Amino acid sequence: MDDDDKDRVDPAITESSWTFGAVSDSVYFFGNDRDNSILSEFGWNLRPESASAEESGGDAGSFDRIGVEEEENDRLLMAAESTITTTATHCTGGEPGIQTRPVRDASKSNSSSSEDPPENSTASGENKPPAETSSKVKKKVQKRIRQPRFAFMTKSEVDHLEDGYRWRKYGQKAVKNSPFPRSYYRCTNSKCTVKKRVERSSEDATIVITTYEGQHCHHTVGFPRGGLVLSHEATYANHLTPSASQFYYPRAQFPQQCSHSVPQTHHVPGDARESHLLAEPNPQLPTDEGLLGDIVPPGMRNQ
DNA sequence: CGAGTTTGACCGGCGC
């Protein structure tokens, strides 16, 4: 994120009356977990930092939609009313993030430009296939297994929101039914397989939808080209805008694909400007607001 | 000069 962006924070957004929703394997959580006890049960650490947020009780938010699936969800989300809220979901995604990227033709894939994470090879057998035949077999067997994903809807004028990690853009595509392109980013940490997609809502151009895939296996690093090194401590120390520190910290286990394990990560999604979080669908749960409707009073959802 | 971005091409999944 650049400083300009911080300066552009919509006052209405930084009001910091917000709510969150979190989802674990079988639990949706909505509301205000002030002592973080419930969230922590599910691996989330909520750090309401801004005084205003705490004073306001950290609630009074509203939800649009939660619990979604993949691409489709993005679209559903876009369709949702863009109230200024913060919701969060925790995608524990029982599967240790094993990403099996389809093995391309050796002639193409072996070029593995620097960013190809070594973990992929470990986890998915992207080790150079010994023979063409075996690679073909793998192609068949290895269906693409996605890592846990969750998305944020963020009201922001900038597309790529700073989140404390360094990302390298590796692609951009036009999105069907949307005037805005979708950008693809990979974490620049060579051991980290986290990716994210960033696109703007076609319904509300002020909303940026950021979808994270996978979990970081390292601490936050410096901002790209900015020279500002961000640790989570620094984050807490208000190096970010107040709204920017309304983070959800999944105390999640690091994916096993990471060779070096850090005791704890602080996931800092987006700049946490009023965001909507989404989760990978849980097969046991409704994927739309059905459940949400059961939990969140209608009046609360349309603010 | 290295790191990151752009962009057209390519590939695979999926629906028809």
Next chain:
DNA sequence: GCGCCGGTCAAACTCG
């Protein structure tokens, strides 16, 4: 089988 579309690659380019 075919075409569409999302996702990725990688060469060329830009930037600091």
